[in-house]
Amino acid sequence: MKNLIFLVFLTVMFGCNTPKPKSTPTSDIVGLATPIQMGQDSTVVSIHSYVSNPELIKALIFPNDFTIRRWPDQHVVTLYHDNCTLGFLNYLKIVTVNDTYHILMLNNTIMQSDHSLDMIDFLANKSNSDAVIIRFKNSPISIFAVWENQLLAMQTLTETDKELELNLPAKAKEFDLSTVRIWTVDAQGDINNVELLFNGKNAILK
Numbered sequence: 001m002k003n004l005i006f007l008v009f010l011t012v013m014f015g016c017n018t019p020k021p022k023s024t025p026t027s028d029i030v031g032l033a034t035p036i037q038m039g040q041d042s043t044v045v046s047i048h049s050y051v052s053n054p055e056l057i058k059a060l061i062f063p064n065d066f067t068i069r070r071w072p073d074q075h076v077v078t079l080y081h082d083n084c085t086l087g088f089l090n091y092l093k094i095v096t097v098n099d100t101y102h103i104l105m106l107n108n109t110i111m112q113s114d115h116s117l118d119m120i121d122f123l124a125n126k127s128n129s130d131a132v133i134i135r136f137k138n139s140p141i142s143i144f145a146v147w148e149n150q151l152l153a154m155q156t157l158t159e160t161d162k163e164l165e166l167n168l169p170a171k172a173k174e175f176d177l178s179t180v181r182i183w184t185v186d187a188q189g190d191i192n193n194v195e196l197l198f199n200g201k202n203a204i205l206k
Helices: 002-017 170-174
Strands: 042-046 057-061 067-070 076-080 089-096 100-106 120-125 131-136 142-147 150-156 163-167 178-185 190-199
Touching: 089 142, 089 150, 100 142, 100 150, 131 178, 150 163
Parallel strands: none
Antiparallel strands: 042 076, 057 089, 067 076, 089 100, 120 131, 131 163, 142 150, 142 178, 178 190
């Protein structure tokens, strides 16, 4: 009987010490999507590379300056474009039966290089607010930011824009671990990116 009680005690103790798995967002997108690298005048995009089940897709939405040709199986598209008339950053919008996602398209044929991460500074969550403040160490002309492949910001910046507020979606509070990714480009075509981890809406500082 004493042995039985001791075994029950050990089971309870080890059960209490088992770490609880961290909650993370579920998504129709495969992981944190790699940006689409645009070709010189056309780009082939395999939707299988981005969506776990293409049958869930309701719509693929590209900027107006792209001409789209769908392949017979509907899961591969060829995009035709004039890079000189496009900005550095564009995106593919994927609408599924469950949510909406945004995949960055890098016009890398007119870009110059890939800088180190000293171009962007993460400050902190703003006091009494859900806003996250991003400070720029240089003067980017455009920014693209996503939370778990969902758009937070896609906009043109001026030389006077030294900070930007990003508002995480309300559902970010539900998860122990989620990711914000930010890309910026300056007037010379130098691109940079940074990833920020969050517990709920609180940043996890390294």
